[in-house]
Every structure is written in structure tokens, then in C-alpha cells.
Amino acid sequence: MAALQEKYKELIDQVNASGVTGAQISEADGVLHITGTAPSADVKNKLWDIYGKIDPNFLTGDVVMNVNVATAVAGAKVKVVTDETNLNIRKGPGTDQPIVGKAAKGEVITLVGKANEQWWLVRTNDGEEGYSYSQYLSPVE
Amino acid sequence: MLPAFVMAMALALSLPSCKSKPSDADIQTQVQTAISATPGVSADVKDGVVTLSGLVGSEEEKSAVETAVNNLKDAGVKSVVDNIEVEAPAAAPNVTAADPLTQGVADATKDFPGITATVADGIITVTGEIEQSKVKTLKSSLDALNPKKVDMSQVKVK
Numbered sequence: 001m002a003a004l005q006e007k008y009k010e011l012i013d014q015v016n017a018s019g020v021t022g023a024q025i026s027e028a029d030g031v032l033h034i035t036g037t038a039p040s041a042d043v044k045n046k047l048w049d050i051y052g053k054i055d056p057n058f059l060t061g062d063v064v065m066n067v068n069v070a071t072a073v074a075g076a077k078v079k080v081v082t083d084e085t086n087l088n089i090r091k092g093p094g095t096d097q098p099i100v101g102k103a104a105k106g107e108v109i110t111l112v113g114k115a116n117e118q119w120w121l122v123r124t125n126d127g128e129e130g131y132s133y134s135q136y137l138s139p140v141e
Numbered sequence: 142m143l144p145a146f147v148m149a150m151a152l153a154l155s156l157p158s159c160k161s162k163p164s165d166a167d168i169q170t171q172v173q174t175a176i177s178a179t180p181g182v183s184a185d186v187k188d189g190v191v192t193l194s195g196l197v198g199s200e201e202e203k204s205a206v207e208t209a210v211n212n213l214k215d216a217g218v219k220s221v222v223d224n225i226e227v228e229a230p231a232a233a234p235n236v237t238a239a240d241p242l243t244q245g246v247a248d249a250t251k252d253f254p255g256i257t258a259t260v261a262d263g264i265i266t267v268t269g270e271i272e273q274s275k276v277k278t279l280k281s282s283l284d285a286l287n288p289k290k291v292d293m294s295q296v297k298v299k
Contacts, residue, residue: 028289029289029290030290031289031290048277048281052276052277057273057276057293057296057298058276058277058280058291058293059293059294059296059298060294061290061291061292061293061294063284064284064287064288064289064290064291065281065284066284066285066287083252083274083275083278085252094244094248095247095248095251117285118245118248118249118285118286119248133248133249133282134285135249135278135281135282135285136278
């Protein structure tokens, strides 16, 4: 087994054991790439916890993990998981777009659709609609 | 005798200046005030005809100056010749659109003020300082852009 796969064995085992669909684990130029779709946000978070345990603060740079969450589909409820600030809702998909609304940390809003994996179209309970950065949205199970 | 003479002289001197048309110099003074709000414009007055020249940034400024001077009919302005030129808008800087990864990195790192990230050959190199609680969000945001590698070895975690 390659050294990287040995180093990240616990992470790989968890990917295989936790129902990640379409999982792909491959190595290129000294970097282990892990992609797939986790059945829930919890599973995804667990994978990141394990990754962070093996490589504290992710500083080594020998893994690129891009795992989506299966429940993040149009119509789903998503929770705002910003660090502490409000989440910007923008007119279009990009930080250069004007801000048309805000969602509070912890607020549960509706995922309307996806411009891409980074920018999701959301609607607040007040009816404000626009694009937010998906890293700050976690599907509510 | 003397006071009457002085008064007559004063009348003789004052009357013409009241009734005659304003001199070009007088008009020039008025016009100068009117155009002072718009730098880059100058005015010449000859026989009450004002010729405006210079360079302004927009068509709106040009017409605003012309209107302001036209409104000085009472001050003796007969007509206005508007030779003001409008500066061509600066050509849009010829930047090639950022590639998707570079754009994605800019979006992903926006909320991390102490962090700088550059992209070269599909590899994201991150430098700067970040709180420990935010490292995971940063890394997962960058990994989600499907780079070849995310090099955070130079990042200082506080």
C-alpha cells in the first residue's frame, strides 16, 4: 500500500464504511484525492474530523478532500453555519455580486437550487432570495 | 459752483456706465464664476459672445457648463460657442478573465482576512495567519474547488 494511503488509512476506511457514494480515492503527484457524496452532513463532518486528527490543521497538503452531501438538494432545509457573523445573500454567484440579504448564524433557510457546488440559491423565511456560499450551509437532516 | 460741477462730472461719468452694455471684461468675470465649478474649462469673451473650450469627463458636464453660461444673458452674454471636448472614457483595462480556480479561491478566502492564497498550475498556495477554529472551513472551501493540491505549510495557526 502506498505510503499516503497508509497514513490516511483511518480516513479511507471511514469513507468506505460510512456509505459515501461514488467514492473515489486516488493519488496524483503526492496528493491523495478523496471525492464522493456523503449520505449526511454528519458523515461529512466526521470525515473532516478524522482528516484533521491525522494531519493537524491540514497543513501538510497531501490530501484534497471534496465530499458533498447527498441531502443538499433543491427544496432541502439548510442551516447557516457561519463562524459568528451573518451569512451574505447575494444577487448572483460570486463575492463581487451585490448583497441582497442576510441570514443569521443558526437560521434554517431553504435551498432553492445550485449555481455550482460553491454557490447555492437560497430563500430565507422572509422570502429574501439569492446566492450564498455553500461552505456556510449545512443540510438539516 | 464747485459742488455742482463735481456732481455734474459724477453724473457724466456714472450714467454711461449704467446704460452701456457690460464690457467683455465684466462678462468674463461672471462667466469665470459660472465655469469655476468645472475644472478644465476656459472661456473667452468677445463682443458678448462667449467661447468655451477645454476638456471635461462627460457629456453631462459639457452641457451643464454651457447651460450655466447661457443663463448669464442678464450679465451681457449674447451667445455661447461651445467648443468643449468630452474626454473619451478610459478603455476598459485589458485583463483576461480570471480562471475559475483563481476566481473560486478569491471567493473562498474572502472571509479570512489574514489569509492570502495564490494559484499556479492548479496548486493553491496559502500564506498568512488564521484562527484554529477556522482552518477546517478554509481547507474544505479550497478542497471543494478541486485543486491539484492545497499547500498550507506556510500558514501560521493562531
